[in-house]
Amino acid sequence: MSTLPNKGEPITTTPSSPASKRRPILWVRNRWVLVGLVVAFAVLFPWLVDRPRFWIPNIGIRTLWLGTIAMSLVFLNKYVGLLSLAQVTFAGIAAYGVGYFSVTLGLPYLLSIPIGILIGTLAGFLVALIAVRTKAIYFLMITLAIGQVFFSYASQAIEVTGARRGLSPILREDYGFVDFRTLEVFYYAALLAVVLLYLLCHYLANTSFGFALQGIRDSPDRMAALGYRVNRYRVAAVTFAAFVASVGGMILVFDRSQVDPDVVSLGSTLDVLIAAVVGGVGSLGGVFLGAVVLALLDNFAQDFTERYQTLTGVIFIVVLLFAPAGLAGVGGQVTRAIRKRRDRAAPPPPEHQEPQAPVPAESAIQKGNQQ
Amino acid sequence: MKLRNSRVITAAAIGSVLLLSLAACRGSDTGSEGGGGGEAAGDDTITIGVLATDTGNLAFGMDAAKEAINAVLKAEGDTIGGKKLEFVYEGTDGTSSSAQTKVKKLVENDGVDIVLGPVSGDEGETVTQYALTVPDVTFVNGSASPVSQTLEGATNFFRFHGDSAMWMGGVGDYAYNEKGYKKIYGVAEDYSFPYDNAGGFFSEFCAAGGDLTGFSWVPVGTTDYATIISQIPRDVDAVYVGLGGADAASFLSQAVTNGLTKPLVGGSIAVDPTALGGDANIRDAAIGTITGGPVPGSGYDTPEWNQFLTEIPTPNIFSLLYYNSFKSLYLGLKATDGELGDGQETLRDALKSLDWDSPTGNITLDKNNQGIVDNFITEVQANDDGTLGTVTISEDKGVKQGTTVYDRFESCPS
Numbered sequence: 001m002s003t004l005p006n007k008g009e010p011i012t013t014t015p016s017s018p019a020s021k022r023r024p025i026l027w028v029r030n031r032w033v034l035v036g037l038v039v040a041f042a043v044l045f046p047w048l049v050d051r052p053r054f055w056i057p058n059i060g061i062r063t064l065w066l067g068t069i070a071m072s073l074v075f076l077n078k079y080v081g082l083l084s085l086a087q088v089t090f091a092g093i094a095a096y097g098v099g100y101f102s103v104t105l106g107l108p109y110l111l112s113i114p115i116g117i118l119i120g121t122l123a124g125f126l127v128a129l130i131a132v133r134t135k136a137i138y139f140l141m142i143t144l145a146i147g148q149v150f151f152s153y154a155s156q157a158i159e160v161t162g163a164r165r166g167l168s169p170i171l172r173e174d175y176g177f178v179d180f181r182t183l184e185v186f187y188y189a190a191l192l193a194v195v196l197l198y199l200l201c202h203y204l205a206n207t208s209f210g211f212a213l214q215g216i217r218d219s220p221d222r223m224a225a226l227g228y229r230v231n232r233y234r235v236a237a238v239t240f241a242a243f244v245a246s247v248g249g250m251i252l253v254f255d256r257s258q259v260d261p262d263v264v265s266l267g268s269t270l271d272v273l274i275a276a277v278v279g280g281v282g283s284l285g286g287v288f289l290g291a292v293v294l295a296l297l298d299n300f301a302q303d304f305t306e307r308y309q310t311l312t313g314v315i316f317i318v319v320l321l322f323a324p325a326g327l328a329g330v331g332g333q334v335t336r337a338i339r340k341r342r343d344r345a346a347p348p349p350p351e352h353q354e355p356q357a358p359v360p361a362e363s364a365i366q367k368g369n370q371q
Numbered sequence: 372m373k374l375r376n377s378r379v380i381t382a383a384a385i386g387s388v389l390l391l392s393l394a395a396c397r398g399s400d401t402g403s404e405g406g407g408g409g410e411a412a413g414d415d416t417i418t419i420g421v422l423a424t425d426t427g428n429l430a431f432g433m434d435a436a437k438e439a440i441n442a443v444l445k446a447e448g449d450t451i452g453g454k455k456l457e458f459v460y461e462g463t464d465g466t467s468s469s470a471q472t473k474v475k476k477l478v479e480n481d482g483v484d485i486v487l488g489p490v491s492g493d494e495g496e497t498v499t500q501y502a503l504t505v506p507d508v509t510f511v512n513g514s515a516s517p518v519s520q521t522l523e524g525a526t527n528f529f530r531f532h533g534d535s536a537m538w539m540g541g542v543g544d545y546a547y548n549e550k551g552y553k554k555i556y557g558v559a560e561d562y563s564f565p566y567d568n569a570g571g572f573f574s575e576f577c578a579a580g581g582d583l584t585g586f587s588w589v590p591v592g593t594t595d596y597a598t599i600i601s602q603i604p605r606d607v608d609a610v611y612v613g614l615g616g617a618d619a620a621s622f623l624s625q626a627v628t629n630g631l632t633k634p635l636v637g638g639s640i641a642v643d644p645t646a647l648g649g650d651a652n653i654r655d656a657a658i659g660t661i662t663g664g665p666v667p668g669s670g671y672d673t674p675e676w677n678q679f680l681t682e683i684p685t686p687n688i689f690s691l692l693y694y695n696s697f698k699s700l701y702l703g704l705k706a707t708d709g710e711l712g713d714g715q716e717t718l719r720d721a722l723k724s725l726d727w728d729s730p731t732g733n734i735t736l737d738k739n740n741q742g743i744v745d746n747f748i749t750e751v752q753a754n755d756d757g758t759l760g761t762v763t764i765s766e767d768k769g770v771k772q773g774t775t776v777y778d779r780f781e782s783c784p785s
Binding site: 051053054055058156158163165168256257258262263265267298302306308309 | 425426471476561563590779
């Protein structure tokens, strides 16, 4: 653990201090076990609920598509430092793609689904070409504006989007070897897609591409000076996130059996943002926790109060105040609090200690930067 | 983390097989789509799920629905054939996604026997699609009015009021023959309700010999109508205004300030209290506006209507439509002495054969379970106290549903 020295003093560290000996907290060490347990719960979910025809679509499948779209937002925020409010729009464009090619043009779903994902991803690419030239609040605003432009278009372009009526029915089909009309099959297919996307996000974040993105997030000027074409990396990241959101859009459209402007409305954008913030904007998996909370609130908050949307807002504020890292960060907060308490209770270290060998300043600065 | 491609593919393959096997097992347990309600209801209760808006610009829908239901229960009692009527209320925000979530909760989680609702057109189309997947549950529409709802083939779906095209029944003939309008220009909001509403008016108006010279479809929430007013041709005899709420108030106000002197034909929600009470300056534009809809204006005097006014002194369109819908359901249940029958067929047969005098005239059903109802042509006039109100011009009896689902149009609809 490094400490900031006073001016003129040599930079020293105490590598053998108790803090440096600590192992990572339990759930960080066993992160993949935790992921496995969550996936196992998700797999057993249809067997654990008493009314599967309610719980699977209203909670299970809704959580999956809401979480997937929110995961695409978190990927961009966590690894590139960009907060995009257009993720719902990309999902909606993909959904409209399926609707247009299947309902309007009569193409089979096996063709219209990849076309829809392609269109959603392409939309992400085109938006990125414009949006990555901005940053911070301007990036957020431009993605929000693009989302609202598409909402207006979807509400009015009757020949393409069906205007307010939207496009329907977009029904799941029986392919003989697998019957997607069955809720459970659809749920498991969606779950499989989500797990693969989660792994893909993690994989990508740990490739040289992912490290470059994180470098760009931390210091775009330095990365540019090193020869990285920063905007190209950002365009690639936004395009990838649009792909993730588009798959979420596929699950959404077959869950709802229709697509209409509500799918790309400001309300839907806020739902995804709330799921991401409540779950934890720093955690790819945590967003699914946020999505579960939102799905449960949507369905059950009204049982407790008529002002159920106010309740959602209050919970959002409480999470922001007491768990700024989202529900996924609560475990870390609790651990830190326990350790702090233990450290206070522990006897002070002996006054006379053997002096530690000073660590070279360069090494300490490097550690500090890493931290 | 480092994943090798082969490991990912193997994991994905194993995962897929396991998931699909599980799905097959679970699917054989529960069956696919098409379950039913009634799980929560005991033998001595009938559970009715009420879907109405309690958020957004139609937030008063829930209060109107409760007022209507309570009025019927107060007059008739809450027990039929020894079975107590129980209610589960679910509020929506008027969007299709909200209605889809809440109607599934009512049926699949709360296990209601019957669904009453929803309020808005966007919700109505979604709920009808859902009704097709749960044939064991009976759906009675609340106030949603898209034409398509009763043309989807859902035999478990009933609507005891007119659709939005029927609400303009008789107005087209009246405008052409009585008012003498030959050419009309249209301005309306750009969504499904005004499509059907305007379609109902212009199909009749054009069939009578009238001409639609052009149409401006504007987004909901438009506040500036000066450009549109300037586009209205000088040689038209009247302007059709298919706007609602604050949009209608804005249009009427700007019609005055921009010197629009043409008489107006209002859509079914153009001259509601919001528009008429919004701005004193709209007086010149609003007076003389004719419109059609399920709610009569002043001067309508029947024993049933007067009785209704003692139960709900200040009705709005939602409380009236929910009243007629729930009263119809109540009378159906009463006819079967509270028996729903196998697959609720007993109740449905009773609903199909209903023939009763509602506050707004006789109600029967056609072969699509769509109401054959009376419709009212009203005109805006100044009340004695200086405020604006509507007066009933005529009652169009026994209006039947057409088969055309209207989309946006620029000239006479075919």
